[in-house]
Amino acid sequence: MHVAIMGATKGMGRALARLMAARGDQLALLGRDPEALDGSARDLEVRGGGKHQVHTLACDLGDPASFGPALAAAEQALGKLDCVVVTAGMFATQEALEADPEQALKLVTLDFANTVGFCEHARARLLAGGGGKLCVFSSVAGDRGRKPVVIYGAAKAGLSAYLEGLDHKYRAQGLETICVKPGFVKTGMTANLKPPPFAGEPEGVARRVLAAIDRGKPVVYAPWIWRYIMLVIRWLPRFVMRRIGF
Template sequence: MTNVLIVGAASAIAEATARLFAEEGCRLFLVGRRAERLAVLCDDLKSRGAEQTASHELDMNDFEGHEAMLAAAENSIGPIDIAYIAHGTLPDQKACQDDVDLTLQEFRTNALSTIALLTRLANDFERRRTGTIAVITSVAGDRGRESNYVYGAAKAAVDSYLEGMRQRLHKSGVRVVTIKPGFVDTPMTAAFDKGLLWAKPDAVAQRIHRAITKGGDVIYVPAFWRLIMLVIRSIPRRIFKAIKL
C-alpha cells in the first residue's frame, strides 16, 4: 500500500491528482489551510477508493509547523512513500513592484516554504533510502519575464534546489520529480483569458501521476511547453529585453 502526502491538497491540480491516487487504493494525507475543505476532500477520496484519508490544517508559511505536520502524517498513514508538494500563490506582479513586503511574502510562499519542507523531507527519505518527492514549480521559472518575474524567480529558486537535491538523493535511491505546468485553467487563473495553450486540471493531473509513478525527472505539462520554453530561453538578451512577454 502506497502512502501519499499531498501539500496544497485543495488546489485544483492537486485535487485532480489525488483522485488518481485514491483510485489505486493509496493512503492519503492531505495538507492545506482550510480544514472544512480538506474534510470534504477526504470523504470524496475515500468514496473513490482510497484505503485511508486524513488531513492536517497548516499554512505552509508556518515553518515551525512543518515538523509536527510530518509527524502527524506518519502517525496517521505510516512512513511517506510519495511526497507531492503543490501549494503556492500567483502574485500580482505590479503590486509586488510597488510593495517590498508583498514581494518578500510571495517569495516566502512560493519558494522558501517549499524549500523548508524539502529540507526535512530529503533528510527523512535519504535515511530510509526510498521514496519519491514531487514538486509543482512552473514554466515561469525558466526565464525571468516582465509580466511575472517575482513568481518566476521564486519558482526558479525551487527548480535549482530540486536539481541539486535530485543529484544528492539519487545515490540513496530516492526520486525527485520537478513538475513544470504551463497555463492551467484553475480558480487561481480565473481572471485570465483562456486560449489554445490552456490545459484542464484533469489532463495535467494524468501526466503528473504518470511521472510520479512511472518515472521522470523534469516534466513539462502539457509537454509542448518544453519546446515553447526552449524557444523563449534561446532568444538573445539584446532582443529579449525589448519585447513584451
C-alpha cells in the same frame, strides 16, 4: 503508494489526489483549512471506493514550525511514506507585486524559502525510510527571466534549481525528485487571466504528473507543449526578450 500531499484541496493538487485515490493509493492531506481538508478527504474516500481512510493534518506553508510535526503525523497515520507531493503556493501578477512590496516578499518567502524548508523536512524523512519520491510543483516561469513574471519567476527559478540539486545529490540514495513545471493551467489561481490557446486543464496535468511520479522522471512539463515553448524562449537573445511581452 502511501502519499502525503500539501495542497490537495484545489486545482492541480486536487486533480492529482483524485487520480491517486481512484487507483488505491493511501493519502494524507496537509493544509491550513480544516473544512476544505475534510471536504476533500470525504470526496477522495468515495473515489477510492471506501477502501482507505484519507487522513487530514494541519500544516501551513506560512508557518515553518508546522512542517516537521505534520510530516511526522502523516507518516504515523499512513504507516510509512513513499511519496510527498507539494502543490501549495502563492501567485500574484507582476503589477500587483510591484505595487505591494510586502506581498512580493510574502510570495518569494512562500514559493521559495518556505517551500524549500518543507522539502528539507520531507527529504530527510524519506531518506530515513530508505528513499521515496518527492514531487514538487514549480513553474515554467522559472525557466527564463521574463517581463510578466519577474518576481514570481525568480522564486520558481530558485525552487527549480534546488530540486535539480536534490536530484543530483540524492537519487543514488533512493530519493527520486520530480520537478513539475506547469504552463498556463485553468485553475482558480489563473481565473482572472486570459488563457492562451495552449492552456491546460487540471485533470490533464494531473495525469501527466502521475505518470512522471511513477517513472521517477526528474522534470515534467505540463501540458507537454510547454517543454518546446520554453526551449525556444530559453534560446532567444536578450535583446529580443526586452522587446517582447511574453
